[in-house]
Amino acid sequence: MSTYLMTLQYDGTRYNGWQKQGNTPNTIQEKLESLLTRLYGFPVEIAGSGRTDAGVHALGQTASFRIPDKADHYSCEDLFSQMNLYLPLDIRVLSVIPAGERFHARLLAKSKIYEYRIDTGSPADVFHRRYALHVQERLDMAAMEEAARRLTGAHDFLGFCANKHMKKSSLRTIYHIELRQEGVFLIISFCGNGFLYNMVRIMTGTLIEVGLHQKSPEDIDQILWQRDRSLAGFTAPPQGLFLVSVSYQ
Amino acid sequence: MSTYLMTLQYDGTRYNGWQKQGNTPNTIQEKLESLLTRLYGFPVEIAGSGRTDAGVHALGQTASFRIPDKADHYSCEDLFSQMNLYLPLDIRVLSVIPAGERFHARLLAKSKIYEYRIDTGSPADVFHRRYALHVQERLDMAAMEEAARRLTGAHDFLGFCANKHMKKSSLRTIYHIELRQEGVFLIISFCGNGFLYNMVRIMTGTLIEVGLHQKSPEDIDQILWQRDRSLAGFTAPPQGLFLVSVSYQ
Numbered sequence: 264m265s266t267y268l269m270t271l272q273y274d275g276t277r278y279n280g281w282q283k284q285g286n287t288p289n290t291i292q293e294k295l296e297s298l299l300t301r302l303y304g305f306p307v308e309i310a311g312s313g314r315t316d317a318g319v320h321a322l323g324q325t326a327s328f329r330i331p332d333k334a335d336h337y338s339c340e341d342l343f344s345q346m347n348l349y350l351p352l353d354i355r356v357l358s359v360i361p362a363g364e365r366f367h368a369r370l371l372a373k374s375k376i377y378e379y380r381i382d383t384g385s386p387a388d389v390f391h392r393r394y395a396l397h398v399q400e401r402l403d404m405a406a407m408e409e410a411a412r413r414l415t416g417a418h419d420f421l422g423f424c425a426n427k428h429m430k431k432s433s434l435r436t437i438y439h440i441e442l443r444q445e446g447v448f449l450i451i452s453f454c455g456n457g458f459l460y461n462m463v464r465i466m467t468g469t470l471i472e473v474g475l476h477q478k479s480p481e482d483i484d485q486i487l488w489q490r491d492r493s494l495a496g497f498t499a500p501p502q503g504l505f506l507v508s509v510s511y512q
Numbered sequence: 513m514s515t516y517l518m519t520l521q522y523d524g525t526r527y528n529g530w531q532k533q534g535n536t537p538n539t540i541q542e543k544l545e546s547l548l549t550r551l552y553g554f555p556v557e558i559a560g561s562g563r564t565d566a567g568v569h570a571l572g573q574t575a576s577f578r579i580p581d582k583a584d585h586y587s588c589e590d591l592f593s594q595m596n597l598y599l600p601l602d603i604r605v606l607s608v609i610p611a612g613e614r615f616h617a618r619l620l621a622k623s624k625i626y627e628y629r630i631d632t633g634s635p636a637d638v639f640h641r642r643y644a645l646h647v648q649e650r651l652d653m654a655a656m657e658e659a660a661r662r663l664t665g666a667h668d669f670l671g672f673c674a675n676k677h678m679k680k681s682s683l684r685t686i687y688h689i690e691l692r693q694e695g696v697f698l699i700i701s702f703c704g705n706g707f708l709y710n711m712v713r714i715m716t717g718t719l720i721e722v723g724l725h726q727k728s729p730e731d732i733d734q735i736l737w738q739r740d741r742s743l744a745g746f747t748a749p750p751q752g753l754f755l756v757s758v759s760y761q
Contacts, residue, residue, distance in 0.1 A: 274638045320639075355635040386596045386604040389523045390569075390643065402526045 267333045267342065268362040269309075271324045273499065274353040276393050280317040281324070291315075291354060293495075295326065298349050302342075303334055312368045312375065312509040316461070318501030320394065322378075323357065323508040327368035368509070374438065376454045376507040379499060384447030395448060396503040402449065402474030404442060409480035410473040411440035411451070413487075414466060421490035423469070424496065425461035433459055433490075440466075452507070461498055469496030488507040514584045516591065517611040518558075520544075520573045522754070523602040524750065529566040532574070538605060540564075541743055544575065547598050552583055561624065561758040564609075564711070567750030569643065571627075572606065572757040576617035596708075617758070623687065625703045625756040626749060628716040633696030645752040650690045651698065651723030653691060659690035661721040663715060670739035672718070673749065674710035682708055682739075687733050689715075701756070716744030725726035743760060 273291055282292040288508070292311060301305035309328040315321060337345070339359040344358045382388055387397040414437055421433040437455040442511040444450075451470060453463055472478040476494060486494045513611040522540055531541040541560060548556035563572060586594070588608040595605045629639055629644040636646040647761040663686055686704040692697075700719060702712055719736070721727040727745060735743045 270637050272635075274641075343635075352636070352641045353638050355638050357635065386521075386592075386606065387601070389521050389602050389604050392601045393524075439667065 264329045264331060264364050266327055266329045266362045266364050266366045267339065268344075268366060268368065269295075269326050269328075269346075269359050270357040270451065271321060271326060272355045272357055273321050273324065274340070274393075275315060277319045277353060278317065280319065281311050281314045283319045289466070291321075291324075294325075294350065294354055295346075297345045298346060299328065301349075302337065302345055303330065305334065310368045310370075311373045313458075313505075316464075316501050316504075317347055319504045319506065320478055320502075321506040324506050325368045325372070325509040327362060327366055329364075346475055356368050372457075372509050373457065373512060374454060376452060377463045378453075378505045378507050379447040379460065379463065380453045380503045380505070381448060381451070381471070383449050388447070391448070393502050394505075396471075396499055398471060399473075400475055402471065403476060404444075404449075405476070406471050406476070406480055407451075407474045408442055410470055410478075410483050411442060413432055413483040413503050415440055418487045419458055420462055420487070422486040423462045423465045424490055424492065425465065426459065427492065428488055435450075435462070435486050463495075464501070464504060465492070465495050467495075467499040467502035471499065472496040513578045513580060513613050514517050514610045515578045515613050515615045516577055516588065516608055517617065518544075518575050518577075518591075518595075518608050519606040519617060520570060520575060521604045521606055522573065522630070523642075524564060524567050524569045526602060527566065530560050530563045531570065531696055532651060537737070540570075540573075541575075543599065543603055544595075546690050547595060548577065550598075551577065551594055552581065554583065558629070559619075561621045561755075564755055565713075565750050565753075568753045568755065569751075570755040572623070573755050574613075574617045574758040578613075617640065620760055621704060621706075622761060623705050623759045624707065625701060625759075626712045627702075627709065627754045627756050628649055628700045628712065629752045629754070630698040630720070632698050633695060637696070640697070640738050642751050643754075645720075645748055647698075647720060647723075649724055650726060653693075653698075653723070655729055656700075656719050656723045659719055659727075659732050660691060661731040664689055664748060667736045668739055669708055669736070670710045671735040671741055671744050672714045673708035673741065674714065676707065676741065678708070683687070684708065713748045713750070713753060714744050714746075716748040716752070720748065722744040722757055 267321045279287045279289050282290045309326045310426045312325045342359040382395040417436040420435050528536045528538050531539050558575045561574045591608040631644040631646045635644040684706050690701045
């Protein structure tokens, strides 16, 4: 068996996410699998580092797949050029590299970085309308920084999870949350060892509510402690969210 | 009469340009005029600084319109907020200011800046697929700079005009052309006192052909001298072109 690791960029606007529960059509995973299946002539399954929701974008999603030795006809360069030739223009393969035979893009992921982009300008930038959330009201950055500090660390994040019936552990570690201003854009970057369903979008919505003084930074401690989704903020819409990178180190 | 000057940003992807010859539907001008007509309750006509082609974008298009004093119900702030409330999200009003009664956005324009964006990365950036031309082959920047130098100045640009039957003067002055690299993007910026039909796109196509060594910088002098469109390069596609600003000074 040969195992390959792909890094991918995609504009999630047109897609029903990386892969939906059940057999939702028009997912990123489906586009990639059907192309690989066509190239190799037998069904190829890929494992993404994780699902991204409908409308969420990726700057550096990763996915792995395995090919039996006797069918291993394509070099990494072949795969890079063939896939970018046949994929739709809103999905690009940034790189393909050989990986250890037992490599798995999801099971071996050590940390991920997500970014959420907020357009604070007036009016909203037309070229970022699909790639940012527009928030016209003034945001209190100091309060948001303080709330972000309270989210950082090892916690049970069930209060920031959209799935009420989590059977598996909802313990995760957030290594850091950074807020930076780039022109009129406020970018919140989250680095952690894993994220629950909708967790980044709920954390973002909560940070925005803190920035608007609808919540206080201290409320974060309560949400973490009570593990109650209804105490947290709104789920920020998908178009502002980017999966930036996945690390295996 | 009160005269207003608007500055506009738009994503041209969905539109048939600023205004087409005849009554093509779905133009930027039509969207703005029908909204102003609705707001004021009588037909309002606007004068853009010039037409942009189908698919061309604007960071700072300008347009003026006149309102009889007895109907002048809206302040500039009202117009800014009402227009941004009702316009589609791919057209935004950046500012509305009062102008002298005899102001006219096209007739009084002194100079314009256009930018053409080329994505030289591999693969193409998915988030710029509608906002740049992808050129994968290496471009000789020094040759392009030399060709740009030869285009600069006062010339008869008929060889760079898509309209064969120009009756008016095809003399224009280009004040400067700047090539700059921003990451994998090569941006060509053109500042001039006016541009003929498709002139920026034909100059861009010609500069790209010089960068690919399909033409030499010296060919520019021949195209200008012969005034023959067939000697110039291809018409670069609209999605890479941005009207950046219009100056009245």
